[in-house]
Amino acid sequence: MSEMGIDQVLAQMRAISSMAQGAGAPADPAEQAARSDFAGLLQDSVGKVNEAQQTSSKLAAAFEAEDPNIDLAEVMVAMQKSSLAFQAMTTVRNKLVSAYQEIMSMPV
Numbered sequence: 001m002s003e004m005g006i007d008q009v010l011a012q013m014r015a016i017s018s019m020a021q022g023a024g025a026p027a028d029p030a031e032q033a034a035r036s037d038f039a040g041l042l043q044d045s046v047g048k049v050n051e052a053q054q055t056s057s058k059l060a061a062a063f064e065a066e067d068p069n070i071d072l073a074e075v076m077v078a079m080q081k082s083s084l085a086f087q088a089m090t091t092v093r094n095k096l097v098s099a100y101q102e103i104m105s106m107p108v
Contacts, residue, residue, distance in 0.1 A: 048085070049089045052078075056075070056079045063075045
């Protein structure tokens with residue numbers, strides 16, 4: 001993860017932490033718009049997981065075809081990244097389904 005990516009994640013974690021402590025909604029309109037587009041964020045995440053899986057498949061195919069520019073370590077790292085991304089996406093999906101079922105079972 002790049003330095004800028006880490007800083008963004010830390011900023012988001014701090015904002016969520018302050019919201020959980022009762023600081024209220026974010027004051028920045030751009031941040032409010034980013035938080036309201038959950039569907040777009042989820043779609044982007046699924047696209048990135050798909051891209052990681054396709055990349056690892058292409059690298060594996062190139063390695064199997066004995067491409068001299070591809071080494072085994074690069075293929076294994078790409079495969080592990082795609083596997084981890086898929087597991088994380090599956091966990092998020094399971095949590096969302098569980099939350100949806102819990103909300104739907106609440107009496108109105």
